[in-house]
Amino acid sequence: MNNYPHNLLSIEKSSALRRGVQIRKAGKRAGEYLDGKFLRSKPPLLPSLSEFDTVRHFTNLSRLNFCLDTHFYPLGSCTMKYNPKAYDVLSGLDGFTSLHPYCPEDCAQGTLSLIYGLEEQLKQITGLAAFTLQPAAGAHGEFTGALIARAYHKDRKDFGRSEIVIPDTAHGTNPATAAMAGCKVVNIKSGPDGRVDLEELKKVLNPKTALVMLTIPNTVGLFEKDIKEIARLTHEAGALLYMDGANLNALIGLVKPADMGVDIMHINLHKTIATPHGGGGPGAGAVGVCGRLADFLPVPRVIYNGKKYKLETKSKKSIGKVKSFYGNMSVLIRAYCYLRQFDGATLKEVARGAVLNANYVRVKLAKYFPAYFDEVCMHECVLTIDKGVLPNAKTIDVAKMLLDMGFHAPTIYFPLIVPEAIMVEPTETENKQTLDKFISAMTSIFLEAGTNPEALHEAPKNCPVKRIDEVSAAREPNLRW
Amino acid sequence: MFISNTEKEKQEMLEAIGVKSIEDLFKDIDKSLLAENINLPAALTEGELAAEIKKKAALNKGLINFAGAGIYEHFIPAAVNAISSRGEFLTAYTPYQAEASQGTLQAIYEYQSCICALFDMDVSNASHYDGATALAEACGAAARIKNKNKILLSSALNPEYKQVLDTYFKAGEALKFEKAPLKEGVIDQAALKELLASGEYAAFVLSNPNFYGCLEEAQAISDIVHSAGALLIAQVNPISLGVLQTPGSYGADFAVAEGQCLGNAMNFGGPTLGIFTCKKEYVRYVPGRICGMAKDAAGKRAFVLTLQAREQHIRRERASSNICSNQALCALNAAVYLTLMGPLGMREVAEANIENAHILKDMLCSDGKYKLKFAGPFFNEFVLECPIPAAKIIKAAAKKGFLAGYDLGRVDKNLKNCLLICATETKTRKELEDFASFMRGI
Ligand SMILES: Cc1ncc(COP(=O)(O)O)c(C=O)c1O
Numbered sequence: 001m002n003n004y005p006h007n008l009l010s011i012e013k014s015s016a017l018r019r020g021v022q023i024r025k026a027g028k029r030a031g032e033y034l035d036g037k038f039l040r041s042k043p044p045l046l047p048s049l050s051e052f053d054t055v056r057h058f059t060n061l062s063r064l065n066f067c068l069d070t071h072f073y074p075l076g077s078c079t080m081k082y083n084p085k086a087y088d089v090l091s092g093l094d095g096f097t098s099l100h101p102y103c104p105e106d107c108a109q110g111t112l113s114l115i116y117g118l119e120e121q122l123k124q125i126t127g128l129a130a131f132t133l134q135p136a137a138g139a140h141g142e143f144t145g146a147l148i149a150r151a152y153h154k155d156r157k158d159f160g161r162s163e164i165v166i167p168d169t170a171h172g173t174n175p176a177t178a179a180m181a182g183c184k185v186v187n188i189k190s191g192p193d194g195r196v197d198l199e200e201l202k203k204v205l206n207p208k209t210a211l212v213m214l215t216i217p218n219t220v221g222l223f224e225k226d227i228k229e230i231a232r233l234t235h236e237a238g239a240l241l242y243m244d245g246a247n248l249n250a251l252i253g254l255v256k257p258a259d260m261g262v263d264i265m266h267i268n269l270h271k272t273i274a275t276p277h278g279g280g281g282p283g284a285g286a287v288g289v290c291g292r293l294a295d296f297l298p299v300p301r302v303i304y305n306g307k308k309y310k311l312e313t314k315s316k317k318s319i320g321k322v323k324s325f326y327g328n329m330s331v332l333i334r335a336y337c338y339l340r341q342f343d344g345a346t347l348k349e350v351a352r353g354a355v356l357n358a359n360y361v362r363v364k365l366a367k368y369f370p371a372y373f374d375e376v377c378m379h380e381c382v383l384t385i386d387k388g389v390l391p392n393a394k395t396i397d398v399a400k401m402l403l404d405m406g407f408h409a410p411t412i413y414f415p416l417i418v419p420e421a422i423m424v425e426p427t428e429t430e431n432k433q434t435l436d437k438f439i440s441a442m443t444s445i446f447l448e449a450g451t452n453p454e455a456l457h458e459a460p461k462n463c464p465v466k467r468i469d470e471v472s473a474a475r476e477p478n479l480r481w
Numbered sequence: 482m483f484i485s486n487t488e489k490e491k492q493e494m495l496e497a498i499g500v501k502s503i504e505d506l507f508k509d510i511d512k513s514l515l516a517e518n519i520n521l522p523a524a525l526t527e528g529e530l531a532a533e534i535k536k537k538a539a540l541n542k543g544l545i546n547f548a549g550a551g552i553y554e555h556f557i558p559a560a561v562n563a564i565s566s567r568g569e570f571l572t573a574y575t576p577y578q579a580e581a582s583q584g585t586l587q588a589i590y591e592y593q594s595c596i597c598a599l600f601d602m603d604v605s606n607a608s609h610y611d612g613a614t615a616l617a618e619a620c621g622a623a624a625r626i627k628n629k630n631k632i633l634l635s636s637a638l639n640p641e642y643k644q645v646l647d648t649y650f651k652a653g654e655a656l657k658f659e660k661a662p663l664k665e666g667v668i669d670q671a672a673l674k675e676l677l678a679s680g681e682y683a684a685f686v687l688s689n690p691n692f693y694g695c696l697e698e699a700q701a702i703s704d705i706v707h708s709a710g711a712l713l714i715a716q717v718n719p720i721s722l723g724v725l726q727t728p729g730s731y732g733a734d735f736a737v738a739e740g741q742c743l744g745n746a747m748n749f750g751g752p753t754l755g756i757f758t759c760k761k762e763y764v765r766y767v768p769g770r771i772c773g774m775a776k777d778a779a780g781k782r783a784f785v786l787t788l789q790a791r792e793q794h795i796r797r798e799r800a801s802s803n804i805c806s807n808q809a810l811c812a813l814n815a816a817v818y819l820t821l822m823g824p825l826g827m828r829e830v831a832e833a834n835i836e837n838a839h840i841l842k843d844m845l846c847s848d849g850k851y852k853l854k855f856a857g858p859f860f861n862e863f864v865l866e867c868p869i870p871a872a873k874i875i876k877a878a879a880k881k882g883f884l885a886g887y888d889l890g891r892v893d894k895n896l897k898n899c900l901l902i903c904a905t906e907t908k909t910r911k912e913l914e915d916f917a918s919f920m921r922g923i
Binding site for chain 1: 522541543577723774808
């Protein structure tokens with residue numbers, strides 16, 4: 001038996017009429033103000049717990065989680081870098097949190113100046129001309145970018161552009177985004193070196209191409225060496241180049257995406273810019289565009305007239321709004337704070353540190369779990385299982401073994417072109433000692449997989465639960481009490 | 482900042498890798514692309530940063546708030562933030578490794594359960610971006626279910642939501658939105674019936690309470706919609722459901738909401754919480770994460786992300802939505818809030834909203850200067866017709882420390898003298914009186 005707290009549901013701990021909060025009671029019941037037909041007929045099946053019960057319940061739930069604060073969390077493509085604590089406090093200041101979005105601009109000058117300031121920081125980092133901070137996540141930013149591209153082509157009376165070119169290494173959100181934007185997805189096969197194959201690209205570019213959507217560095221952790229040529233070909237075909245910025249941590253401070261020919265990009269602030277991911281969100285998917293696309297950004301835009309910050313709601317060409325209001329403010333304030341703690345020289349060390357750590361892991365594990373593309377990588381390395389050496393081993397088992405050894409697992413089975421993919425992104429905030437421990441854990445898993453592959457199959461043994469039967473969970477879904 | 486390795490360690494690592502310098506690791510990047518130092522101002526220490534940010538926070542001016550219009554001020558028990566700011570929740574990623582994420586997963590399951598209970602709906606997802614984007618997803622789903630590309634909207638739908646719908650579908654699935662007219666601030670049922678008779682619409686979007694704060698005859702509307710063969714999508718206020726009739730009870734096929742009001746601060750309009758629910762027959766159309774209860778290898782209860790065959794990482798361009806990251810921490814806040822409130826607390830908070838709003842309405846309408854624009858019943862928000870433009874009142878009020886409400890002239894010139902006013906449970910009797918006396922004075 002492990003000593004993890006028992007996982008009773010809150011509703012199972014409930015006792016009728018027990019209460020967790022005291023609200024000043026109304027003098028009259030709802031029925032005295034409103035006709036009975038507007039009222040619910042029975043109370044909702046919510047738990048009745050005391051405040052103390054509730055705190056203990058959720059605190060004990062929290063103990064069942066691995067998190068960045070407690071564990072090495074090398075989840076590839078997710079950039080699980082340290083989330084500085086100061087920003088939690090600062091973004092939570094009452095002056096920010098108690099602001100209503102429809103308060104007069106004069107009363108929101110502090111918040112508006114931070115939105116403006118963050119846009120300025122991101123413009124410097126990317127070389128792009130303008131940003132919106134409205135999108136709530138990376139995928140939401142992709143969608144915003146795709147809509148901007150479509151609006152731009154339409155505005156030029158170039159009506160036939162409805163295809164988006166996406167390499168087979170792309171994250172699932174890329175093709176899903178293209179479909180949501182009403183575009184046809186044109187997949188291209190990567191070349192033998194894991195990068196865009198220029199010949200394949202040339203074959204598919206045509207007068208219907210709206211956008212070429214690339215992740216740079218790509219999801220196998222490699223830089224597109226031919227990016228300038230890719231951009232040239234894309235532009236020559238009349239299309240725009242979109243950069244999925246999920247992997248910006250490899251380049252931040254070193255390469256400005258605009259210099260590569262990128263027209264539109266999103267930045268996952270919850271990855272590169274160190275804001276916490278919250279167990280799934282909220283994030284922020286800031287979208288930057290080059291000058292000729294600035295008019296198409298969502299409204300409102302924050303503008304500054306030298307004295308005051310204002311919200312500009314009118315813009316003829318704008319795609320409109322992808323979300324109500326202005327964005328996930330507490331995330332944006334944290335991102336501003338992070339970038340305020342760097343200058344041009346120190347920012348480069350972020351990317352350098354990330355790339356150094358990833359290559360260290362790659363080289364040290366080369367004998368056991370070789371990189372699928374055997375070359376210097378960027379901020380993450382995508383490893384695989386050498387089936388010649390370990391014919392029966394599976395990535396899922398390696399991942400679950402890691403959990404037992406006190407490490408969060410890397411991203412697995414992504415990108416799809418790598419068999420048994422193990423995508424390790426250590427980030428710059430981890431130190432060598434931690435990496436060495438991870439390397440030695442992976443090494444021992446390798447050895448065990450050779451001698452006792454069954455044991456791997458039984459992992460995890462030391463987690464709050466054993467391996468979960470996902471198939472029957474999906475077959476007979478139980479989605480609520 | 483925050484780079485852990487020392488110079489010595491970096492050197493050792495470079496040696497292990499077999500390169501001389503870190504630059505050697507960037508050899509794939511064309512030299513011409515390597516930028517000069519980015520132009521950023523001098524870096525701040527944590528202490529300096531804190532001073533700067535506190536100054537910024539002080540530049541915002543807190544007002545006694547009578548605005549709602551989609552974002553609401555409610556009391557948030559301290560326990561909510563105490564729990565969601567725990568690193569175990571705050572610094573975890575999406576629970577991809579279920580065995581190492583049971584805390585997040587069970588919290589999502591409980592969130593889904595609380596939301597389904599509050600809404601009387603069968604299924605809830607793990608959260609969406611906000612109310613408006615959740616509504617957009619519901620419209621897209623309804624169009625696919627009915628294989629029709631027209632959606633009928635209440636004319637009293639929040640204008641921010643309408644803007645988001647327009648943006649989402651202008652280029653994409655090319656849905657067409659049309660508006661059903663109002664009578665006295667609520668849906669004109671005869672007109673609705675007539676419009677739906679064409680059979681062209683996949684769904685009708687009901688807002689209840691609607692943007693003007695008015696309660697709709699939801700059951701009658703639902704009957705009209707369903708007998709015309711369309712789906713009903715309800716957009717509701719979760720706090721109101723402490724006492725008001727639920728979307729499930731009147732047969733909504735989809736029900737969506739902005740869940741900020743459940744334990745999340747106003748924060749200038751974000752982070753928000755998109756609540757997405759539906760009847761169980763539509764579960765395959767749900768966007769994004771869903772958590773299910775399962776069993777582990779030893780037969781013990783466990784939780785896991787499920788029905789993933791809908792999602793982008795499996796389905797790619799055929800996914801129900803492109804959503805990946807959602808608003809999990811806001812959903813956690815909502816789960817903790819609903820657990821603290823319980824059925825009793827939810828009823829009490831909803832009743833306190835009704836009472837405060839009605840008291841304020843009576844105070845404001847006592848001397849004939851102001852009129853209630855629409856006579857029907859309301860929850861915590863109502864439209865006040867003023868003798869002067871609402872924008873002027875808002876400006877004058879801000880000087881006295883009040884946010885007087887939302888200027889309806891922003892969206893409809895005919896309503897430029899109309900103020901949408903909200904009074905939640907946070908308002909004391911004295912605040913209501915002070916505001917009413919300010920209003921009498923202008
Ligand atoms: C390469 C890539 N693109 C896009 C996304 C989507 O970002 P988000 O989860 O913020 O929507 C991710 C996140 O996992 C990613 O790794």
